[in-house]
Amino acid sequence: MWSNAAMDRVRTDAGARPPRATIIDVAREAAVSPATVSRVLTGTKPVSADLEQRVRAAVNRLGYRPNPAAQGLLRGATHAVGVVVPDVGNPYFAEVLKGVTNAAEESDFRTLVADTGEKGGAEHDAALELSRWADGVVLCSPRMPQRELAKLAQAVPHLVCVNRVGRGGQVPAVVVDFEAGMAAICRHLRELGHRRIAYLRGPARAWSERARQRALRAASGPDFEVLQVPCGSSSADGRRAADAALATRATAVMAFSDYVALGVLARFDELGVSVPGDVSLTGFDDIALSELLRPRLTTVKVSKQDLGRRAWELFAASGDVGGGESGRVVTAIPELITRDSTAPPATATTPLPKTAKA
Amino acid sequence: MWSNAAMDRVRTDAGARPPRATIIDVAREAAVSPATVSRVLTGTKPVSADLEQRVRAAVNRLGYRPNPAAQGLLRGATHAVGVVVPDVGNPYFAEVLKGVTNAAEESDFRTLVADTGEKGGAEHDAALELSRWADGVVLCSPRMPQRELAKLAQAVPHLVCVNRVGRGGQVPAVVVDFEAGMAAICRHLRELGHRRIAYLRGPARAWSERARQRALRAASGPDFEVLQVPCGSSSADGRRAADAALATRATAVMAFSDYVALGVLARFDELGVSVPGDVSLTGFDDIALSELLRPRLTTVKVSKQDLGRRAWELFAASGDVGGGESGRVVTAIPELITRDSTAPPATATTPLPKTAKA
DNA sequence: CCTCCGCCGGAAAACCTTTTCCTCAGAAAA
């Protein structure tokens, strides 16, 4: 029904459309030179009121709008920024994308998006391809190997990373302070009296894992044991890992993200495990849903739209000095949001206050 | 800190980047003519093995990638498709966008996205602007007035609508059969024994409302009363409208969408209203969350990615016949998904739930 | 009154790729 034939056709035969008015048509209509039309439209050089009047009238009459390809060809810039995300369906990335888009629009930039569908290898190619079309690329690729990223950073003129640092801070990036976030969660759980915690870790190669693990190690001790449970980054992963988390007999579960916690919550409900009655649960990111869920999720808040906006600003700023001192890393500090999904452990007879037993 | 000065600079000064290799550089490097390079790369005409070899080597050595602006200028096509959405943060539109993006990628098309931020008037301008850059535009604008849409359809070469029909079916569109969906929900509720239903209606000018209201009228009768409650399309709207829905003393609430139902559920929980114990609740769309929520939401399933994919296909097919018989409307039939948020009304056996006497 | 300066507007180049047109060489047919 949806024949490929039709699709092939549009790919090759693009001339079927009625031709659009060009600057030359406008010039003829207004009885001036193309140069004058351009000057009126761009405001490059002053033009007499009389001519300007005529040009504007002609533009309106013909409905003329400049051809961006021609402009781009000449200027060497496309006025577009690319965004690579693993999955637009993930509310986290959707918000980041929104942040970039809104910021870009304010400067009259278009946004190009590539969804790599969580396929690891595709990100490199997507970014490279996007860089042909855009003046810069915002890359959300938590799992790209450092080597690959380094190579990419050299091939793509204005590359900005989100939630990862490349080449030791050489490539501009906006990152969340995952270590501080995890530390805050650990502190919160410890104060509630939890002693045995399961951590549902993200994808094996996720960049943020290093910082998270640092925080976990720092928080660990004889009275605060962290059990690692392999999981992933989607709510489906969370759902699958929920059983393993339970098997650790931990009194609290830290999920890689809110999105993951969503799946955990669903599975716990199926199993008749009550949150926070039987076990506490925390997320990460504070996506919009977390406040809508029951129980409302304890998490750390990250402003995802800001992440996108700042990534854009970093891109915009990277025009400076010919990209000379391009290394610039911005860090966002997440904030603990205490809601209903965490409570003192039921097992503890007395929720002993923050007594560290050395 | 994020000075505008920096942003202005990137906008004007785009030449700071090292110049990229052109086809002429490659030609010189391979000691052939630019035409030959082009032929090797596009496969337009056969080239001797020897030359092809030389050209490919030169391309690799120089890291040459053709300038899309120049290609676009010549071909009159940009190999990009625009998507206008009211809010990428809304999982519904995020999924539609994903559908378009994935389908477009398969045909080697880029996707441009504009987020109009639910600001009504912005959609027209966004679509118009996008059409300068893209070969076609997929428009998700449920609330654009028909007149405005008609005008837009003439200005934008390949316009495809999602979830609305324009100019009496003249503009290609992918729509959900809202009437069938609402009818299915009504049937389900009636079979459960509900007689008094609150409908949380969408934005005043939403296109789908007509079809929904048709279904509602058809289902209405002495033993099936539908009370209209103004609401909106976001979960925040749902949250706000929840109280009014309760005030109708209905035994079941039909939300405009799952996204709205999310907010309703949160508010009901705050009020101590149990679903489906005290009142049944239905959604629309079956977003991924609906199955993760507790109670799992009864809804009608719409494949949002398919919506996007089919919109793309409609765009691709519209290259036919110079857009002659361009009017083509595809309808997706939604499917009732019965989950936990609906049950027979409690009023049948017990006097009344604890609904506040507002 | 003449000359010089400044400003406005037009002509043309440049941006990079594709494609048409043409040439030239080699092979096949007579």
Added chain:
DNA sequence: TTTTCTGAGGAAAAGGTTTTCCGGCGGAGG
């Protein structure tokens, strides 16, 4: 051997816009 045909590759134009370079005109100063 000569003529014709085929096929490969080069030269050049086209595509729409911006910008540089100039020419011409008017005003001001000498």
